[in-house]
Amino acid sequence: MQKIKPFDHLILILGTLFLCVPVLMALMSSTHTAVDIHSNGLFITPGSNGYATYEKVLTHRGGFTGDVTGLLMLKNSLIMGFGFAIGKIVLSMMAAYALVYFRFRFATVLFWMIFATLLLPLEVRIMPSYQVMSQLHLLNSYTGLIVPLLASATGTFFFRQFFKSVPDELLEAARIDGAGPWKFFIDVLVPLSKTMMAAIFIIMFIYGWNQYLWPLLMTTDESFYTLMRGIKSILQVWVGSQIPDYNEAFALAVLAMVPPVAVVVIFQRMFIKGLTESDK
Amino acid sequence: MAELTLNAVGKTYSGGVKAVSGVDIQISDGEFIVLVGPSGCGKSTLLRMVAGLETVTDGEIHIGSRLVNQLDPAERDIAMVFQNYALYPHMTVRDNMAYGLKNRRTPKAEIETRVAEAARMLELGQYLDRKPRALSGGQRQRVAMGRAIVRQPAAFLFDEPLSNLDAKLRVSMRMEIRKLQQRLGTTSLYVTHDQLEAMTLADRLVVLNGGRVEQIGAPLEVYRKPASTFVAAFIGSPAMSLLDATVEGGRLMLEGHVLAEVDHKAGPVTLGLRAEDLRLVARGGVPMRVEYIEELGAHRVVHGMVGDQSLAVVDQGAEAPGDLIHIAADPARLHLFDAATGQRIDVRSRVGEFAR
Amino acid sequence: MAELTLNAVGKTYSGGVKAVSGVDIQISDGEFIVLVGPSGCGKSTLLRMVAGLETVTDGEIHIGSRLVNQLDPAERDIAMVFQNYALYPHMTVRDNMAYGLKNRRTPKAEIETRVAEAARMLELGQYLDRKPRALSGGQRQRVAMGRAIVRQPAAFLFDEPLSNLDAKLRVSMRMEIRKLQQRLGTTSLYVTHDQLEAMTLADRLVVLNGGRVEQIGAPLEVYRKPASTFVAAFIGSPAMSLLDATVEGGRLMLEGHVLAEVDHKAGPVTLGLRAEDLRLVARGGVPMRVEYIEELGAHRVVHGMVGDQSLAVVDQGAEAPGDLIHIAADPARLHLFDAATGQRIDVRSRVGEFAR
Amino acid sequence: MTDTPLSAQGPTAPSFLHRLRDWWSGETANPVKRVQFGHGLTPWLFVLPQLAVVVIFFYWPSAQAVTSSFYIEDPFGFGSTFVGMENYADALGSKEYLSTAWFTAFFCVVVTALALGIGLLLAVKADKVIRGAESYKTLLISVYAIAPPVAGLIGMMFFDMHMGPFTRLFAFFGHELRVGVDYWDTTIALITISVWKQIPYNFIFFLSGLQSVPVSVREAALIDARSGWRRFKDVTLPLLAPTAFFLLIINITYTMFDTFPIIDVIVKDKPANNPMTLVYKVYLDGFKGNDIGGSSAQSVILMVVVAALTVLQFRFLERRVHYG
Amino acid sequence: ATDITWWHGMGGRNGEVINEISQKFNASQDQCKLTPISKGTYEEALSSGIAAFRSGEQPNILQVFDAGAATIIAAKGATIPAEDLIKGAGEKFNREDFIAGVRNFYADSDGKFIGMPFNSSAPIMYLNTEAFEKAGVEPPKTWEDFEKIAPKLKEAGYLPMTASQLTWMMVENFKSRNNQQFATNNNGYDGIKGTELVANDANQVMMFEKLKEWADQGLYGFYGAGWADNLKPFEEGKAAMWIGSSGSFGGLQKSAKFPFGAVFMPYWGSIEGAGTQSFIGGAALFAMAGKPKAENDCTAKFFTFLTAPETQVYWHENTGYVPVTEAAYELAKSQGYYDEKPVAEVGIQQLMLPGGEWTKGYRMGFYPQIRSVMEREFNRIFSGEVSVKDAFDTIESEGNALLARFAKTAG
Numbered sequence A: 001m002q003k004i005k006p007f008d009h010l011i012l013i014l015g016t017l018f019l020c021v022p023v024l025m026a027l028m029s030s031t032h033t034a035v036d037i038h039s040n041g042l043f044i045t046p047g048s049n050g051y052a053t054y055e056k057v058l059t060h061r062g063g064f065t066g067d068v069t070g071l072l073m074l075k076n077s078l079i080m081g082f083g084f085a086i087g088k089i090v091l092s093m094m095a096a097y098a099l100v101y102f103r104f105r106f107a108t109v110l111f112w113m114i115f116a117t118l119l120l121p122l123e124v125r126i127m128p129s130y131q132v133m134s135q136l137h138l139l140n141s142y143t144g145l146i147v148p149l150l151a152s153a154t155g156t157f158f159f160r161q162f163f164k165s166v167p168d169e170l171l172e173a174a175r176i177d178g179a180g181p182w183k184f185f186i187d188v189l190v191p192l193s194k195t196m197m198a199a200i201f202i203i204m205f206i207y208g209w210n211q212y213l214w215p216l217l218m219t220t221d222e223s224f225y226t227l228m229r230g231i232k233s234i235l236q237v238w239v240g241s242q243i244p245d246y247n248e249a250f251a252l253a254v255l256a257m258v259p260p261v262a263v264v265v266i267f268q269r270m271f272i273k274g275l276t277e278s279d280k
Numbered sequence B, C: 001m002a003e004l005t006l007n008a009v010g011k012t013y014s015g016g017v018k019a020v021s022g023v024d025i026q027i028s029d030g031e032f033i034v035l036v037g038p039s040g041c042g043k044s045t046l047l048r049m050v051a052g053l054e055t056v057t058d059g060e061i062h063i064g065s066r067l068v069n070q071l072d073p074a075e076r077d078i079a080m081v082f083q084n085y086a087l088y089p090h091m092t093v094r095d096n097m098a099y100g101l102k103n104r105r106t107p108k109a110e111i112e113t114r115v116a117e118a119a120r121m122l123e124l125g126q127y128l129d130r131k132p133r134a135l136s137g138g139q140r141q142r143v144a145m146g147r148a149i150v151r152q153p154a155a156f157l158f159d160e161p162l163s164n165l166d167a168k169l170r171v172s173m174r175m176e177i178r179k180l181q182q183r184l185g186t187t188s189l190y191v192t193h194d195q196l197e198a199m200t201l202a203d204r205l206v207v208l209n210g211g212r213v214e215q216i217g218a219p220l221e222v223y224r225k226p227a228s229t230f231v232a233a234f235i236g237s238p239a240m241s242l243l244d245a246t247v248e249g250g251r252l253m254l255e256g257h258v259l260a261e262v263d264h265k266a267g268p269v270t271l272g273l274r275a276e277d278l279r280l281v282a283r284g285g286v287p288m289r290v291e292y293i294e295e296l297g298a299h300r301v302v303h304g305m306v307g308d309q310s311l312a313v314v315d316q317g318a319e320a321p322g323d324l325i326h327i328a329a330d331p332a333r334l335h336l337f338d339a340a341t342g343q344r345i346d347v348r349s350r351v352g353e354f355a356r
Numbered sequence D: 001m002t003d004t005p006l007s008a009q010g011p012t013a014p015s016f017l018h019r020l021r022d023w024w025s026g027e028t029a030n031p032v033k034r035v036q037f038g039h040g041l042t043p044w045l046f047v048l049p050q051l052a053v054v055v056i057f058f059y060w061p062s063a064q065a066v067t068s069s070f071y072i073e074d075p076f077g078f079g080s081t082f083v084g085m086e087n088y089a090d091a092l093g094s095k096e097y098l099s100t101a102w103f104t105a106f107f108c109v110v111v112t113a114l115a116l117g118i119g120l121l122l123a124v125k126a127d128k129v130i131r132g133a134e135s136y137k138t139l140l141i142s143v144y145a146i147a148p149p150v151a152g153l154i155g156m157m158f159f160d161m162h163m164g165p166f167t168r169l170f171a172f173f174g175h176e177l178r179v180g181v182d183y184w185d186t187t188i189a190l191i192t193i194s195v196w197k198q199i200p201y202n203f204i205f206f207l208s209g210l211q212s213v214p215v216s217v218r219e220a221a222l223i224d225a226r227s228g229w230r231r232f233k234d235v236t237l238p239l240l241a242p243t244a245f246f247l248l249i250i251n252i253t254y255t256m257f258d259t260f261p262i263i264d265v266i267v268k269d270k271p272a273n274n275p276m277t278l279v280y281k282v283y284l285d286g287f288k289g290n291d292i293g294g295s296s297a298q299s300v301i302l303m304v305v306v307a308a309l310t311v312l313q314f315r316f317l318e319r320r321v322h323y324g
Numbered sequence E: 001a002t003d004i005t006w007w008h009g010m011g012g013r014n015g016e017v018i019n020e021i022s023q024k025f026n027a028s029q030d031q032c033k034l035t036p037i038s039k040g041t042y043e044e045a046l047s048s049g050i051a052a053f054r055s056g057e058q059p060n061i062l063q064v065f066d067a068g069a070a071t072i073i074a075a076k077g078a079t080i081p082a083e084d085l086i087k088g089a090g091e092k093f094n095r096e097d098f099i100a101g102v103r104n105f106y107a108d109s110d111g112k113f114i115g116m117p118f119n120s121s122a123p124i125m126y127l128n129t130e131a132f133e134k135a136g137v138e139p140p141k142t143w144e145d146f147e148k149i150a151p152k153l154k155e156a157g158y159l160p161m162t163a164s165q166l167t168w169m170m171v172e173n174f175k176s177r178n179n180q181q182f183a184t185n186n187n188g189y190d191g192i193k194g195t196e197l198v199a200n201d202a203n204q205v206m207m208f209e210k211l212k213e214w215a216d217q218g219l220y221g222f223y224g225a226g227w228a229d230n231l232k233p234f235e236e237g238k239a240a241m242w243i244g245s246s247g248s249f250g251g252l253q254k255s256a257k258f259p260f261g262a263v264f265m266p267y268w269g270s271i272e273g274a275g276t277q278s279f280i281g282g283a284a285l286f287a288m289a290g291k292p293k294a295e296n297d298c299t300a301k302f303f304t305f306l307t308a309p310e311t312q313v314y315w316h317e318n319t320g321y322v323p324v325t326e327a328a329y330e331l332a333k334s335q336g337y338y339d340e341k342p343v344a345e346v347g348i349q350q351l352m353l354p355g356g357e358w359t360k361g362y363r364m365g366f367y368p369q370i371r372s373v374m375e376r377e378f379n380r381i382f383s384g385e386v387s388v389k390d391a392f393d394t395i396e397s398e399g400n401a402l403l404a405r406f407a408k409t410a411g
């Protein structure tokens, strides 16, 4: 029994306001015209241009071929998000499995080799990475978009911690039950990691979803446009002499928030629980 | 079903810790062997070597006629029940039991029959579709048992399977295990550090101490003729009181009182007395100052001091702390141990009731 | 040190679960009260209400003369020992003990004296600078105790403090707790579901069932005169056997055998028999078919069937499963309960040894 | 006590042969799991995908970056001159580079401290309240989903020199906020936005960390200490240390690397004399300035610094962290 | 049909117009099919082009902005000079068709077109008509004029002037408008080795000392390096003058709620020979090397199509960039576009002013980084951290170090 003081709510409300008001303003601003936003800044009240903006953003056939609509970008963003999240989970679970459950030379070396990838993000090694991709003939492909981003340790690190907390006896029981490494992995470990996978999924989904620079460099085909790229291409003119279509950028941003937020809301319970379980 | 032979078995962990050494045990088909000993004495290590979960660094282990030292756990035809059950939390009770069989490519129909049979035996029928988390501790325990039985292995291995249960459940579960093993007739090796459990379950007890076998024998034999002070103190509740005594000219002396005549050379000895072998006498006997009393309902355990050595006596009387009482025992029920080595001394004759 | 008064205390959890209702307990200064009852009966809830960890939804709790319903746990002047110790894992043993005192601005020197005193008492001196993880289970338990005693609070609250220990350690720890409490004279409320622990520790036992008090009394009183079949089955080991019997014309009948003459109206009753109150007779008595036997060293518990009802008898004999034996008991040791309500029936007179 | 420690026998030193065999099979004194699968090909099959990705897409390009750092290179690859350590000397010898390095360190400390602090505060409060907890959590976590360029844009508009609400707020307190012109004003904006973006992440992890602190330990503290602050400081916080340590590393990585879209937006593509981080400078010189050799040298320096930092943190901080 | 690709760095409406032009080209013939692809900003487009070239994945056409020109022109094998390409394909090409101001910027020292001028802009001065009426003053031609009218505008309650992107306005185009040398080696056209920046000369320093002085007097507002931050006061009607791009016209029409006009960017009457044309801003198109002849011919065909008057006028009227050929200018004029929108004519007229020795352009490697150095130092000047002289000394020394580094890239 801990007494809850109004003060606690006050802090939470302030924190929530600090975090959410900007997002709310993005939403509200998306219903005003670009010129209004350009001249007056962000809005906290709704405007009258919302329907037009969202209709345009969703159905406007942009790009050279006229195929680049909000829906196409949404599709590609989803492919990026899912592809990355799933790829990440598969790769890092397998690697973490090998590192934790096998007795083999170099396990520590391998762990540090993988962990070191936290030290240098893609942005910093982007040019050489591009050359590698082109040598592998992976430009303009979903594989090329997704796979290089997988070279990072976060997921492996998470799963390693989680596997360490799985009771030893489960492996022992499974071995006595005649399960080999693959069967144990598929039959026992994967189902046990469900909540952890959900947690990682959200984090990674958002990461993949929000990629910009790499897709820009990697693809030359309009059919690979993502929402993030749509937003950036609207906004990039602000450095020059034009008025960017702020309203459309905000509308795209709001649309871009919907799937991740939906994922967060749906998986929230699992999410928090999943992250917790590693600490046991 | 098979015999189990441990031949000079030893284990040195890679850090250099010698957890088990020179263990020889011969277990006949269908026998129920209980390994007891204090925490850290190597019980689990020994069991896990039999299971194939630890490498055997010395000696040989045979199951039936096969030398299994190099075999994988799955190839040894054994089943194991773990202390914390180690059920697969994501599988139903049915799947938990069936998993080992599936991995052995047992035909579907056969699996179903065996699971149904085990469920009936363990009264788990109505829980077959639940996940472990929806079961009580006792029920989980039975699922773990079920997982072992369906396999119809050559041997069962149990590592403290009851220690997570509460006292009441522990008592009822240990009966069930015993009944089951008798019905199936499967050779079993059972680890516990609860001596009551050990006594009630075992065909033969193996008392381990510091990685070595201290004594092997039927429970009552071990109880009545403990081979050393270690075994004496470990088996029996309340624990046997061990006191310093001396033999002087063929007489066993405790704090200046003659207890019995013994055929042993003069010198210090350790005297073992079980609380239930002692009784109160109105006069004579050895005087004991009552310190405190445990009321257990059925009887009371009186703890007191003889000189400056402590002693426990079972009694139905009405003494209170501070009272001076006199106790006596049948000399046949005295245990003598070598004061230096702690080894049992079997004296050839003892005469008279102690302290006339 | 203080009195503790619970006045019609009840607890309804926010989900609507009524965990405790109408509990009245009057605990005098220095008394050691043990709360027993099966899992889920509300023991922890009650204790936690006293500690201030749960809100009290009905009734009043007084510590000394203060009504504490609304006070913060830290203001109630109580100390609590948790089932899983709840030691601060990041603090040394010393800091764990000192923490509560520091927060009460006890002078440094005073803290040191008290911690040293507690450490001496609990033989923890050499571990003072270790972290809990480097201690064995029993040692952790003692630290948890130490943390409570240095505080010198008005009352100790214990929530199953021994249930994580192995059997042997449990026995020795419960003695230490009892001795300590007697030395300090601090009012104590102790929760357990182990009836042996309850018997040996309590000044008075409170048996809870489904959130209500079933019986309050001294351990032997509860043991000897259980107020209901619930209490009868819960207190005592092996559990009291409860059998269906009938009274016909003033005679108590079990499976067709006359047991005693009782002054009670005719009809079905529940008969309670403790294993240690029964003895074997060569002839006569009630016939019992031996089912299986538990060898406990000091004695054996013989389980068998009378008709189709099961019964346990303590014995030193040598029966084997399948034997037919005959048992008898002193009518003064029979317990009768109302067949419908389970409440104890105190019959005015009983005549004769059962089944001549 | 029943413990009969085996140390009485003393651990015997393992024979040379034992050790050789252990080395060969990878057996160590402290394996991660009590029982592990044997060696052989299988573990390699499991690490292989990740390893391949890491080698191909991390080590290979990184090796190229290291090689490039010793050359001054025409961006199109027509000519290059081997210059040895000159690129390193140029970077480390430049006043601008050093001041950027100092700013990066400062920025790291402040952003990490604030983001962790506020994230923790909110997590503690959200963990405490029951009513409305779900809504708070959902709202706070949702912000995590907002796209970085939009986060930057929103931030930029909030700090706009002419019409930003924050500019007005500061004016109310008598300070003319000139983000993009004044070094420290820009710093304030960068910190605010970076902290804002990172709070939800920290909140999520702290909240789950808190929920894993044993309830009974918290209750024990409730009995021992009256002041909520003391309970937090003495008990909750130390028990959160593993989470905090993990977050510390992630947050430092975040401020070092992932804040660069924010900087890009706030300085509107033209850093001028505004503060920036080392990574932004690598991006600026390499990606925008096409100076491959120089920027490679900078990224190698960065890698070394971050690696050293990580090792330091593991060596000195993690020791103080209490794990379960 | 032969497929060719065009990577560009335009977004928003400009990007859409690029798509429209490409469609027009594809519709105009059937041998070639052009696909334009947006690669982010100018910098991102250039970097993508470089990365792609190194991997042999380059597009046929790459758009490169003014500051990046030296980088791509210095890489001799990376591009095919536009002139060679067009002539090689048998298309007509005449340098004189292009207006004076765009002829040299993307050409070599002999005047041969390396890049194809495409989206060209000029820095011009926009005026708030109301402000000038209120203050009763005439728009300035020279900075001396400015010094006279500025106090009156201030009195009338206006901030007299702001300017975006000082590097472009007050350094590069200061050099051009006042016919001042910008770098040795013929402004860098004659070779990479040994090219040095001429930045801390007396006139350049004087320009900034004046700016600083005006800023201190409240005659000029400095709002950092951001383009929009400096534009905003003008849009809000607070500033009377703003120096921006001719291309800003389209945006201003939407955002400025008052009548406005434009004049040439001022020069110094005190400097002899000043008043020359300005450098073009914006970007040019480069034909990347390493492509088959058939594709190169299509590229040439597209370049010819681009310079056709109709295409240029369409581009000019839709984006605000100036037309690059005389013919296009004439066409627009004859259509009466400038009668309707006189402001749209200012940029092109300024580019058609007579040139001088130093007005054809500049060629300096790592120039984007040199711009960064300048931007940094300008902020310091206006915050009073450094003197103008010191700032330009720094610019020159750091700039020369960068130029020396660039010289090494040639091998």
Ligand SMILES: Nc1ncnc2c1ncn2[C@@H]1O[C@H](COP(=O)(O)OP(=O)(O)OP(=O)(O)O)[C@@H](O)[C@H]1O
Pocket (backbone or CB within 6 Å): B013, B014, B015, B017, B018, B019, B037, B038, B039, B040, B041, B042, B043, B044, B045, B046, B193, D006
């Ligand atoms: N993997 C290991 N590496 C090194 N020493 C070990 C290892 N496992 C166990 N030991 C040591 O071997 C000895 C025997 O351990 P074991 O687990 O067999 O004891 P136990 O009898 O089962 O004890 P408990 O009753 O506590 O379960 C102990 O001293 C223990 O510390």
Ligand SMILES: Nc1ncnc2c1ncn2[C@@H]1O[C@H](COP(=O)(O)OP(=O)(O)OP(=O)(O)O)[C@@H](O)[C@H]1O
Pocket (backbone or CB within 6 Å): C013, C014, C015, C017, C018, C019, C037, C038, C039, C040, C041, C042, C043, C044, C045, C046, C193
């Ligand atoms: N937070 C809660 N919300 C709702 N019901 C609860 C809560 N905590 C306990 N209960 C219920 O209240 C009843 C009493 O619980 P309590 O923990 O007091 O039992 P207990 O006697 O301590 O049992 P045990 O011996 O298993 O510890 C149980 O039925 C339990 O399910």
Ligand SMILES: O=P(O)(O)OC[C@H](O)CO
Pocket (backbone or CB within 6 Å): A240, A241, E065, E066, E067, E119, E121, E168, E245, E247, E280, E281, E282, E283
């Ligand atoms: O915005 P633009 O296209 O007029 O270009 C302005 C500058 O020349 C860019 O360097």
Ligand SMILES: [Mg+2]
Pocket (backbone or CB within 6 Å): B043, B044, B045
């Ligand atoms: Mg063990």
Ligand SMILES: [Mg+2]
Pocket (backbone or CB within 6 Å): C043, C044, C045
């Ligand atoms: Mg409880």
